[in-house]
Amino acid sequence: MKLIRFGKKEHEKPGVLIDGVRKDCSGLFEDWNHKFFSDDGLSTLEAALENKSVHLPTVAESERWAPCVARPGTILCIGLNYEDHAKEAKMELPSEPLVFGKASNTIHGPYDAVTLPKAASKVDYEIELAVVLKKDVYELKSEKEAEAAIAGYCAANDLSERVFQLEKGGQWIKGKSSPGFCPLGPYLQTTEEGFAIDDLSMKLQVNGESRQNGSSTTMVFKPAYTIFYLSQFMQLEAGDIILTGTPPGVAMGMNPPAYLKSGDVVELWIEGLGHQRTQFQSN
Numbered sequence: 001m002k003l004i005r006f007g008k009k010e011h012e013k014p015g016v017l018i019d020g021v022r023k024d025c026s027g028l029f030e031d032w033n034h035k036f037f038s039d040d041g042l043s044t045l046e047a048a049l050e051n052k053s054v055h056l057p058t059v060a061e062s063e064r065w066a067p068c069v070a071r072p073g074t075i076l077c078i079g080l081n082y083e084d085h086a087k088e089a090k091m092e093l094p095s096e097p098l099v100f101g102k103a104s105n106t107i108h109g110p111y112d113a114v115t116l117p118k119a120a121s122k123v124d125y126e127i128e129l130a131v132v133l134k135k136d137v138y139e140l141k142s143e144k145e146a147e148a149a150i151a152g153y154c155a156a157n158d159l160s161e162r163v164f165q166l167e168k169g170g171q172w173i174k175g176k177s178s179p180g181f182c183p184l185g186p187y188l189q190t191t192e193e194g195f196a197i198d199d200l201s202m203k204l205q206v207n208g209e210s211r212q213n214g215s216s217t218t219m220v221f222k223p224a225y226t227i228f229y230l231s232q233f234m235q236l237e238a239g240d241i242i243l244t245g246t247p248p249g250v251a252m253g254m255n256p257p258a259y260l261k262s263g264d265v266v267e268l269w270i271e272g273l274g275h276q277r278t279q280f281q282s283n
Helices: 034-038 041-050 083-088 143-147 162-167 223-231
Strands: 002-006 013-018 021-024 075-079 098-102 127-133 150-157 188-190 201-206 209-215 241-243 265-270 274-281
Touching: 002 021, 013 041, 034 041, 127 201, 127 223, 127 265, 143 223, 150 223, 150 265, 150 274, 223 241
Parallel strands: 075 241
Antiparallel strands: 002 013, 002 188, 013 021, 075 098, 127 150, 127 241, 150 188, 201 209, 201 265, 265 274
């Protein structure tokens, strides 16, 4: 199944994508949120879609594509999780997942514009495979248990302001959490269809110029291990999002760096997970 959300900000509704057509599920479900996932809503949704008597209205093409899941309790990010990106950053691969946070209110529609922070001078892009959980988990015993807690996968852009992140001291979360800094979607591909993430092509362009062209094959810590690992230290909840790192080609790694500016358009694609288009504008 492909879960989508649509509608104006603060008034988004849940839906599904069927054969390229968006269908409205708001008559059946409140939202793709913690309650939905933790109550085994995916099974209920699957049964509803198989029931030919259930009518789902078609979403108007003019309706905004919203983030594909509702605002989560937590967004966690894994840094330096691609071998070739760590080499680009001139940093050693971590022996354990390098974890930092991103404010949960940063989630943004896959085609929404992003307003640059007033003090920003080094805004960067990072194409990432995002994982969404369908269970609350804590102190898992195995990666198999962690795998069973995954609702699905979607595309994300882990936008970063490098001055805030790296030059101001303290935690990286400051550079990761400006409004709109997590475009998400266009859809969540659920796991029941056997979607494999071992060898996904990941591409990102800025104004039509290729910047990132990588593959999930170089990911160091895979999603199941990452969830297992994180659960040893904290309780993760249904609907939470984990961003699993980025391949090489970020602006910071270029010589000279080519950070984003007002008017720039970033487009990205992850194989099987769709396309995003984000235009940046001044504050």
